[in-house]
Amino acid sequence: MGELSRIWRESDHRYRLIGHVCRNCNTVYFPPRDICPTCHRDSVGKMEEIQLSGKGSIFSYTVVHDAPPAFRRQRPYIIALIKLDEGPTLTAQIVDTKPENVSSGKRVHAVFRKIREDGSGGILQYGYKFVIDEPPKA
Amino acid sequence: MQGIVSYGSYVPKYRIKPEEIARVWGEDPDNIKNGIFILSKSVPAPDEDVATISVEAARRALLRGKIDPKDIGAIYIGSESHPYAVKPTATIVASAIGADFRMFAADYEFACKAGTAAMQNVLAMVDSGMIKYGMAIGADTSQGAPGDALEYSASAGGTAFIIGKENVIAEIKHTLSVTSDTPDFWRREGQPYPTHGERFTGEPAYFRHTLSAARGIMEKAGTEPKDYKYVILHQPNGKFPTRAAKTLGFTEEQYKTGLLTPYIGNTYSAAMMNGLSAVLDIASPGDKILAVSFGSGAGSDGFHIEVTDNYEKMDVKSAPTMAEILSNTEFLDYAVYAKFKKKIVMGEELE
Amino acid sequence: MSEVYVIGAGETKFGELWDRSLRELAVEAGLKAIEDAGIYSRDIGILYGSNSLGAGISYQNDVGSLIADFAGIAVEHTPAVRVEASTASGGAAVREAYLAIKSGEYDVAVVGGVEKLTEVYGSEILDLTSTLLDSEWEAFFGATPAALAAMTARRYLDDFHVSREIMAMISVNDHSNASLNPDAQYRNKLTVQGVLDSVSVAEPLTMMDCSPLSDGAAAVVLASEEFMKKMKIEGVRIVSSEISQDYLALHSRKSVYEFESAKIASRKALEKAGIKNDDISFVELHDSFSIYGLIELEDLGFAEKGNAKSLVENNEIRLDGSIPVNPSGGLKAKGNPYGATGVGQFVEAYLQFKNRADKRQIKDVRYGMLHSMAGSGSTSVVHILGGE
Numbered sequence: 096m097g098e099l100s101r102i103w104r105e106s107d108h109r110y111r112l113i114g115h116v117c118r119n120c121n122t123v124y125f126p127p128r129d130i131c132p133t134c135h136r137d138s139v140g141k142m143e144e145i146q147l148s149g150k151g152s153i154f155s156y157t158v159v160h161d162a163p164p165a166f167r168r169q170r171p172y173i174i175a176l177i178k179l180d181e182g183p184t185l186t187a188q189i190v191d192t193k194p195e196n197v198s199s200g201k202r203v204h205a206v207f208r209k210i211r212e213d214g215s216g217g218i219l220q221y222g223y224k225f226v227i228d229e230p231p232k233a
Numbered sequence: 234m235q236g237i238v239s240y241g242s243y244v245p246k247y248r249i250k251p252e253e254i255a256r257v258w259g260e261d262p263d264n265i266k267n268g269i270f271i272l273s274k275s276v277p278a279p280d281e282d283v284a285t286i287s288v289e290a291a292r293r294a295l296l297r298g299k300i301d302p303k304d305i306g307a308i309y310i311g312s313e314s315h316p317y318a319v320k321p322t323a324t325i326v327a328s329a330i331g332a333d334f335r336m337f338a339a340d341y342e343f344a345c346k347a348g349t350a351a352m353q354n355v356l357a358m359v360d361s362g363m364i365k366y367g368m369a370i371g372a373d374t375s376q377g378a379p380g381d382a383l384e385y386s387a388s389a390g391g392t393a394f395i396i397g398k399e400n401v402i403a404e405i406k407h408t409l410s411v412t413s414d415t416p417d418f419w420r421r422e423g424q425p426y427p428t429h430g431e432r433f434t435g436e437p438a439y440f441r442h443t444l445s446a447a448r449g450i451m452e453k454a455g456t457e458p459k460d461y462k463y464v465i466l467h468q469p470n471g472k473f474p475t476r477a478a479k480t481l482g483f484t485e486e487q488y489k490t491g492l493l494t495p496y497i498g499n500t501y502s503a504a505m506m507n508g509l510s511a512v513l514d515i516a517s518p519g520d521k522i523l524a525v526s527f528g529s530g531a532g533s534d535g536f537h538i539e540v541t542d543n544y545e546k547m548d549v550k551s552a553p554t555m556a557e558i559l560s561n562t563e564f565l566d567y568a569v570y571a572k573f574k575k576k577i578v579m580g581e582e583l584e
Numbered sequence: 585m586s587e588v589y590v591i592g593a594g595e596t597k598f599g600e601l602w603d604r605s606l607r608e609l610a611v612e613a614g615l616k617a618i619e620d621a622g623i624y625s626r627d628i629g630i631l632y633g634s635n636s637l638g639a640g641i642s643y644q645n646d647v648g649s650l651i652a653d654f655a656g657i658a659v660e661h662t663p664a665v666r667v668e669a670s671t672a673s674g675g676a677a678v679r680e681a682y683l684a685i686k687s688g689e690y691d692v693a694v695v696g697g698v699e700k701l702t703e704v705y706g707s708e709i710l711d712l713t714s715t716l717l718d719s720e721w722e723a724f725f726g727a728t729p730a731a732l733a734a735m736t737a738r739r740y741l742d743d744f745h746v747s748r749e750i751m752a753m754i755s756v757n758d759h760s761n762a763s764l765n766p767d768a769q770y771r772n773k774l775t776v777q778g779v780l781d782s783v784s785v786a787e788p789l790t791m792m793d794c795s796p797l798s799d800g801a802a803a804v805v806l807a808s809e810e811f812m813k814k815m816k817i818e819g820v821r822i823v824s825s826e827i828s829q830d831y832l833a834l835h836s837r838k839s840v841y842e843f844e845s846a847k848i849a850s851r852k853a854l855e856k857a858g859i860k861n862d863d864i865s866f867v868e869l870h871d872s873f874s875i876y877g878l879i880e881l882e883d884l885g886f887a888e889k890g891n892a893k894s895l896v897e898n899n900e901i902r903l904d905g906s907i908p909v910n911p912s913g914g915l916k917a918k919g920n921p922y923g924a925t926g927v928g929q930f931v932e933a934y935l936q937f938k939n940r941a942d943k944r945q946i947k948d949v950r951y952g953m954l955h956s957m958a959g960s961g962s963t964s965v966v967h968i969l970g971g972e
Contacts, residue, residue: 105720110288110329126721126833146331155840157734158787159726163710166726168279168572168579174731174786176835184835186722186732190278191246191563194787199742207288207329208280209316210725219316221284221325222725229561 098213102220109222112147112205114183123147125183149205149223151179158194165211173197177225188224202228235359236404236538238366238397239298241552242510243289244390244497247276248562249570251385257567258380265385270471274388274498276565277374279573281389282316287372288329290393294368295330297552298395302330305395306364307337309354311347311502313420313427314374315340326370337364344418345467346528347371348392348502353408353534355396366397373501378426379576386470388498392506402544403513403522407453407537411445418529429529435473438531443467443477446533447525454537458482462520465491465508467527469499490515491524496559509538511555516540586808588685589819590969592621593934595927598800598919599769600702606635606642607654610698613801613924614655617694621805622817625657629690631664634677634697635923640712641703647923651696670716671872673697674802674926675827675956675965681806682825682967691811697927698801709797716959718833730794732834732960733873734786740841740875741788744890748788752779753896754877754909755792755916761903762913764944767928769798769919779874793874798919802928820937823951823968824856832962843876845964846883846955853966854885857951861885865949865970866908866936868929870957872915881909884955884966903944911936911944926956926965933969 107113108127115124117131118141124131125147131138156175159166166172173189175197189197190208203225210222250273252262266272277286287310295302308323315322323338337358341347348371355367372391377383396405417438420427430438443466451457458464464483466474471494478488491508493500500507505526512522522538571577594616596609604612610633618625633648644650648664657664667677674697681693704712714723717732740746756776762768774792782790812819828849831837838844854860867884871877881892886907895901901909912918912932915925933952935941951970957963 101720106328110325111331126718155735155739157731157738157789158784159728159731159734160783160787161710161728161730161785162707163714163723163726163728164707165711167707168575169726172726174725174727174735176735176840186727186833186835187725188280190280199739207285207292208278209282209285210280219282219284220724221288221329224280224725 099218102218110207112149112223114145114147114181115142116145117141118143123181123183125179125185147179147181151177151203153189153197153199153201153203154178154184155199156189156197175225177203189227190224191226196227204228234401234404235356235398236396236401237394237513238400238402239294239300239395239547240392240510240513241290241293241297242390242392242507242555242558243286243293244275244507244558245277245281246561246563247278247573248273248564249276249567250564253567254385269385270475270495271386271498272495274386275390275500276570276573277389282374283312283314283372283391284316284322284325286374286389286391287322287326287370287393290370290372290391291326291330291368293552294393294395297547297549300366300395303333304366305332305336305368307355307358307367308332308370309339309341309351310370310372311341311343311349311351312371312373313342313344313347313501314376343532344528344530345469345501345504346526346532346534348506349526349534352394352396353410356405356408359396359398366395369394369396371502371506373503375499375501376426381426383427383429386499388500390497390500390507391503392510394506400543401541402547404539404541405536406539407450408535409446409449409453410532410534411442411449412532413442415531417531434529438529439469439473439527440477442531442533443525443527444480446535447481447523450523450525450535450537456521456537460521461487461523463490463512463522464488465505465512465522465524467505467525468492468494468508471495493555507555514549514554514556516544518542518544585686586688586810588682588822589807589809589812590804590822590930590934591807591812591817591819592617592623592805593803593931594620595767595802595924595931596800597767598798598921598928601799602702604799606638606644606698606700607650609700609799609801610651610696611654613698613803614651614694614696617803617805622815623692623805625655626660627692628657628662628694630684630693631662632677632681632693632695633664633666634673634695634927635666635699636668636670636673637699637701637712637922640715642700647698669963670958671870671922672926672956672958672963672965673923674928675954675967676963678804678927678930678967679825679827679965682822685806685808691808693806694803695806695927696801696803697924699921699923700799701797701921702799722833728786729959730786730789730873733875734789736834736840736960737788737875740879746878746893748780749776750893750896751793751874751878752776754871754874755779757901758871758910758914758916761911761944762917764942765913765918768913768917769796770917789873789875795872795915795920798921800919800921800924800928802924802931804927804930804934820934820969821971823971824853825967826853826856827963827965830962834960837961841879842889843879843883843957843961843964845961846880846957846966849964849966850884850953850955853968857968857971859951864907864951864953866911866946867953867955868910868912868932869955870915871910872920874916877909880955884953903946908946911941911946929954929956937970
């Protein structure tokens with residue numbers, strides 16, 4: 096229950112992939128950050144929200160067998176480092192596929208999924224996961 | 234002119250076949266397949282619910298219609314499997330699509346016709362000038378008790394319609410509802426699975442309401458079955474809508490495009506709307522469509538829809554079409570299905 | 585500025601210590617270290633308690649006070665603080681003690697590291713160990729420490745054409761050394777095939793690529809040169825102590841298989857010591873996952889990037905090799921009780937320098953390098969001991 100505000104605060108970023116861009120150097124960041132690690136204090140007041148496309152490619156991945164409680168029903172599940180087209184890399188699940196279909200370099204796009212549940216009576220926490228792009232049909 | 238400006242659908246990728254369910258319960262699979270005419274049903278992944286399905290459908294509708302989410306003045310979501318008993322799905326969808334803070338939103342429940350009730354409400358709001366665009370979503374991850382007849386049909390999916398006055402691709406010319414207190418199917422508060430009146434769900438419930446609404450709308454529009462290119466009826470199984478369509482005087486040619494239940498099962502609040510979505514994928518200007526939903530309890534919403542010239546301007550393929558959605562599938566065995574649908578209890582502190 | 589020496593060290597056995605509590609473990613290790621140093625509690629200027637997950641696991645914060653209290657020194661009103669730097673807590677705490685003496689403020693500082701990871705069972709411990717990650721942007725989405733190590737491993741093995749077997753050798757080496765260490769959690773020998781056949785945790789890592797859940801405590805007594813001479817004790821000099829940071833989350837780093845924190849801390853530590861990697865007689869590195877052992881060999885300067893495999897292939901990491909790795913048994917086999925892990929490395933180094941390491945004794949020890957790392961590389965603490 097103590098998690099409500101912590102979860103709620105990030106929902107724009109997790110629901111819609113709202114990142115930050117430093118208008119001093121134009122580097123895009125996700126997860127969002129208030130200070131640009133390149134421009135430091137020159138970025139103060141110049142970090143703006145930016146809508147990311149949710150498109151990217153798999154940089155690396157793993158199939159998790161030893162899963163935390165919230166993820167046990169999905170076991171085994173795939174976690175990946177996804178390099179977004181706008182530049183930043185994030186950590187997310189890849190769903191709707193089997194491990195043998197996953198490989199580094201494959202194109203993916205973001206989908207909206209339930210990430211975890213706070214027990215049977217607590218809040219539902221949603222956010223991004225990724226799905227492998229369908230190859231164009233011949 | 235007011236009507237559908239854009240639309241988007243989402244059906245989970247996973248499927249289970251009636252043979253697989255019948256195997257577990259010792260039933261005759263051919264009996265089931267032929268009896269209710271369902272070849273497979275969709276199954277939501279463990280991380281999918283009405284909120285996630287609604288968001289995907291809503292995003293696809295925005296994409297296809299090239300509509301700014303800030304212009305959506307209302308979101309109403311019809312479902313009988315909202316993830317929360319109290320706390321709206323509509324707020325989650327509004328936030329996920331980036332809608333404006335100033336907007337109308339609520340969840341609806343009227344068994345399988347809550348989504349079409351949302352369409353009527355949004356249509357009225359557009360008509361009255363309260364909003365520019367409104368979004369009506371029908372989505373469900375419906376429940377069927379293990380071993381119950383419903384288990385063969387209860388499935389998951391959703392469709393979002395954006396309704397407005399500008400750039401209407403399918404004009405909603407007439408709509409009406411019929412309503413009566415008929416206890417054919419219900420789920421009491423706190424109960425995981427619904428209860429149904431078996432054969433009582435047929436004549437006094439589904440057929441009475443669906444046929445009445447269909448006839449009523451044709452009377453209102455001054456049409457008869459042969460005037461329609463397509464007819465879509467609520468489809469709890471493959472059999473009821475076929476029989477109802479034939480009773481009304483429609484041919485297979487008219488009802489087959491919008492009949493999805495044989496392939497994805499009964500998507501409840503989304504059933505008629507998914508059918509309409511499939512029809513809109515391949516429609517042409519001038520096509521007349523008769524669409525009738527049915528919700529247990531009971532009532533039916535009827536729609537007379539005409540595809541407009543604007544339809545040609547829409548890039549239908551800019552969002553996944555129903556044919557594309559239905560071509561991407563993976564079949565599950567009953568054990569994995571049971572895991573996904575939480576029919577396997579994993580201990581209290583988990584999840 | 586005074587030189588700083590380790591004048592005493594002690595530790596509990598590492599392992600599943602069901603009948604021992606957090607405080608009991610800390611006190612046991614502390615007493616052993618004090619006894620070993622031959623000092624009394626009144627000599628202690630300050631106490632640093634190193635612990636990472638006490639609050640989450642044992643519902644206990646302020647572990648510094650807890651240790652001071654149950655070590656019986658609360659009556660002396662000896663200052664005690666807790667140092668937390670995730671799995672680098674141990675190294676970071678020793679560094680704080682080192683600085684306290686170096687500054688001239690204290691003559692004697694005791695570091696007690698303790699962790700009880702077996703108090704929470706089943707998959708729930710993963711919720712706690714995953715708090716070492718970025719909880720909002722890694723752990724929230726289902727990443728675990730093993731998952732991050734696995735994603736690093738996949739890229740490393742692919743990009744540098746390193747075989748799965750080479751990675752397994754890090755665990756095999758740890759177990760081989762631990763078989764000679766009575767304090768180690770796992771003293772069984774392990775084979776490469778045994779690592780490969782073990783149950784999958786996060787592909788490609790198996791359980792035998794991952795450090796276990798351990799209970800344990802370790803303590804060291806640090807003193808100024810002046811104090812040491814006064815007491816007529818022979819200590820082991822801390823030649824240099826360095827710490828460096830990187831992004832907390834793996835996805836924000838420049839490279840997934842380059843621990844810049846380790847690279848910078850080790851380079852600075854070698855520079856300050858005025859020595860080269862070749863001068864190092866053994867290294868205790870933070871191989872919480874086998875892949876990290878390979879990568880750290882490179883980032884600590886013992887091999888070029890992607891080339892740790894040659895050290896492994898040529899048996900150079902064994903006790904009789906050119907750079908013995910983890911004579912203690914390392915995190916995989918001696919055990920990884922987070923807050924105690926980095927302090928335990930000092931216990932091993934102290935024993936090696938004192939020629940008390942028994943069957944795992946390395947000959948002619950000149951310098952030893954100790955590397956304590958947080959999570960997937962966010963903090964690295966590097967110490968070099970020995971010389972003279």
